[in-house]
Amino acid sequence: MKDLVIIKIGGQAISELTDDFFDQLAVWRTQGKKILLLHGGGPLITKLCQQLQVPVVKKDGVRVTDAQTLALTKLVLLGQAQPLLLQKLSDHQLPVVGLNAADNQMLVGKYLDQSVYGEVGTVVSVNQDKLLPLLDSYIGVLAPLAMTPAGNWLNVNADQAAADVASLLGAKKLYLMTDVAGVLNQHHLIPRLTKLVSQKLVAEKIISSGMQPKIKAAFAACTAGVEQVAITNCLQNPGTIITKE
Ligand SMILES: Nc1ncnc2c1ncn2[C@@H]1O[C@H](COP(=O)(O)OP(=O)(O)O)[C@@H](O)[C@H]1O
Numbered sequence: 001m002k003d004l005v006i007i008k009i010g011g012q013a014i015s016e017l018t019d020d021f022f023d024q025l026a027v028w029r030t031q032g033k034k035i036l037l038l039h040g041g042g043p044l045i046t047k048l049c050q051q052l053q054v055p056v057v058k059k060d061g062v063r064v065t066d067a068q069t070l071a072l073t074k075l076v077l078l079g080q081a082q083p084l085l086l087q088k089l090s091d092h093q094l095p096v097v098g099l100n101a102a103d104n105q106m107l108v109g110k111y112l113d114q115s116v117y118g119e120v121g122t123v124v125s126v127n128q129d130k131l132l133p134l135l136d137s138y139i140g141v142l143a144p145l146a147m148t149p150a151g152n153w154l155n156v157n158a159d160q161a162a163a164d165v166a167s168l169l170g171a172k173k174l175y176l177m178t179d180v181a182g183v184l185n186q187h188h189l190i191p192r193l194t195k196l197v198s199q200k201l202v203a204e205k206i207i208s209s210g211m212q213p214k215i216k217a218a219f220a221a222c223t224a225g226v227e228q229v230a231i232t233n234c235l236q237n238p239g240t241i242i243t244k245e
């Protein structure tokens, strides 16, 4: 879908959004583009877990999620992170609609590997019939949670959710907005990144923690046909462009 732009905003990045970001969304809207935002909330989830003395376990940047962690994750994503982003967009006079997996099978998911990650999943389908008409009038804001056909909630890494949704909807552009300018090697921005080079940088531990699921998601979207995939902290700066070759 050539006019669809998907932007994932990391939990940290939500509180660091500048006027440039909102201005760019306004420009895209006047150009008739559909805009869908996928928000994170990882730092807030970790903070609440720590306050309640619930163990925080991550594996390759993905939160290992038991039933208690899932309940806290839903609380934070739907009660804190999403309203914060909706309010910021509204304050900039942008029309918004907040969405989540429980809205008419909006995001249907499957388990990633329950024996390793617990209640964590990936997105396998999107209710396009409901979503796409909404995007004609509103900027959609989606939480990274999915639901199995049996009605079980799944925690989905927000980079993975954005890449899955971008791939399923055939989006033209995917921006993974984070708190760093892009993928860095000893403080230097890598302008273009191939899979081969990224694998080398992961092995050398130059790419680590939260950047790992981001890179994995970015290459998955690229392989699935999303034309432009970028990791950046600003929509006006290309950051790191993910390329097949
Ligand atoms: N090579 C790298 N380049 C840039 N950031 C990296 C790299 N390796 C690890 N990181 C870490 O990844 C973080 C971004 O991932 P994460 O904290 O999960 O952000 P988000 O919440 O936006 O998804 C950066 O703040 C940085 O600490």
Ligand SMILES: CC(=O)N[C@@H](CCC(=O)OP(=O)(O)O)C(=O)O
Residues within 6 Å of the ligand: 009, 010, 011, 012, 039, 040, 041, 042, 043, 045, 061, 062, 063, 064, 065, 073, 120, 121, 144, 155, 156, 157, 158, 159, 210
């Ligand atoms: C399974 C998994 O890792 N889910 C993530 C969902 C939120 C997220 O990804 O938020 P950020 O983009 O701010 O990191 C988590 O629980 O932290």
